[in-house]
Amino acid sequence: MASNEDSIRLEVTRYRPDGDSEPQLQEYDVPLRREWTVLDGLNHVKDEVDTTLSFRWSCRMGICGSCGMNVDGEPKLTCATFLSDYAPGPIRVEPLSNFPIIRDLVVDIDDFMQKLPKVSPWIIRDDDVTEIDGEYLQTPEELDAYKQFSMCINCMLCYAACPVYGLDPEFMGPAAIALAERYDLDSRDHGARERLDVLIEHEGVWGCTFVGECTTVCPKHVDPAGAIQRYKLKAAKENVKAFVLPRFLQ
Amino acid sequence: MTTPDVTEPRVHRPTMSTWWWTKKRSYFVFVMRELSSFFIAWFVAFLLVLVAAVGRGDAAYQDFLDWAAAPWMVAINLIAFAFLVLHVVTWFSLTPKAMDVRIRGEKAPAAVIIASQYVGLAVVSAFVLWLVTR
Ligand code: SF4
Ligand code: FES
Numbered sequence: 446m447a448s449n450e451d452s453i454r455l456e457v458t459r460y461r462p463d464g465d466s467e468p469q470l471q472e473y474d475v476p477l478r479r480e481w482t483v484l485d486g487l488n489h490v491k492d493e494v495d496t497t498l499s500f501r502w503s504c505r506m507g508i509c510g511s512c513g514m515n516v517d518g519e520p521k522l523t524c525a526t527f528l529s530d531y532a533p534g535p536i537r538v539e540p541l542s543n544f545p546i547i548r549d550l551v552v553d554i555d556d557f558m559q560k561l562p563k564v565s566p567w568i569i570r571d572d573d574v575t576e577i578d579g580e581y582l583q584t585p586e587e588l589d590a591y592k593q594f595s596m597c598i599n600c601m602l603c604y605a606a607c608p609v610y611g612l613d614p615e616f617m618g619p620a621a622i623a624l625a626e627r628y629d630l631d632s633r634d635h636g637a638r639e640r641l642d643v644l645i646e647h648e649g650v651w652g653c654t655f656v657g658e659c660t661t662v663c664p665k666h667v668d669p670a671g672a673i674q675r676y677k678l679k680a681a682k683e684n685v686k687a688f689v690l691p692r693f694l695q
Numbered sequence: 696m697t698t699p700d701v702t703e704p705r706v707h708r709p710t711m712s713t714w715w716w717t718k719k720r721s722y723f724v725f726v727m728r729e730l731s732s733f734f735i736a737w738f739v740a741f742l743l744v745l746v747a748a749v750g751r752g753d754a755a756y757q758d759f760l761d762w763a764a765a766p767w768m769v770a771i772n773l774i775a776f777a778f779l780v781l782h783v784v785t786w787f788s789l790t791p792k793a794m795d796v797r798i799r800g801e802k803a804p805a806a807v808i809i810a811s812q813y814v815g816l817a818v819v820s821a822f823v824l825w826l827v828t829r
Contacts, residue, residue: 462706462707543709543711545709546708608722655725658721660792671792671793674793675793
């Protein structure tokens, strides 16, 4: 092992479902290399020190969204978080908040997987035009209207940052609503009405109290907080319309 | 040979502490912003009492002024004013998130939206000041 000078301590949450009743902390010293991320540190532990440590990762380049963990209390993509930014350490590495812990740093995101299809995150048409009839054309401006919201990699950092989701797991949550907005804003889509019926419920947009942390932690600049507030405006307009207009005009 | 029992994996469900909002600056500011709504309601009530006093004539207005000048009232109003400022600043800075303003097809910069709200506030305040001092 390198001298103390060029190593950094990781304080990692361990939870073994077959033995532990509570998660515990375990400390590991890993080499502090300039180009090493927290994920590199964990992989060093897994390869060289303790093969039983469990965590998720795949792409190592901020694309797959599977390496999200709380680093010193902040939800981060560990493949994009450098050890040297936390020197001299120690660095606390914990599973994402607000999710059940399956093992060590692995959380169960099943709840999100159940919620996502409820907002129909795909293009809905109200005509019979299909891709077989040709492409749906779109101008650069039309693409620009939703592009930001389409960058989501489902990393769940926003759910980990959201106290509303932590307190009320029924809440649809930031990424799901941002994805609904992404399709609503798509010029090829006709599904806004359908999605509104789901999101106008209390567990939809009105659950959000605009803490804004989802946008702060999002590694892809999706701005879920913005999507939710814009949706609230839309939902409020619908409510007013339903209130003042006779049914046949709505 | 018996087949092993199939059991649900034992997951650990962390619970949120009552004090979650003290653990992060942004959470704390958020809770203070929510709390500031009470003080907004307080100022609305205070103004209504003022208007009612003015309506009831000079003596009632003088009573109101004496009441409002009591040290404990001044203290409450100072605290309420601090929360009012917090409320204004935080909500103004959040507006660009809710409004997608486009100027000639380009997204309006957040700073422009925020600044125009302060301009609006200044105009309305100046009008009210003119109205009550003229
Ligand atoms: S909105 Fe951002 S933080 Fe949330 S899941 Fe998508 S990429 Fe991750
Ligand atoms: S490993 Fe894929 S996003 Fe980090």
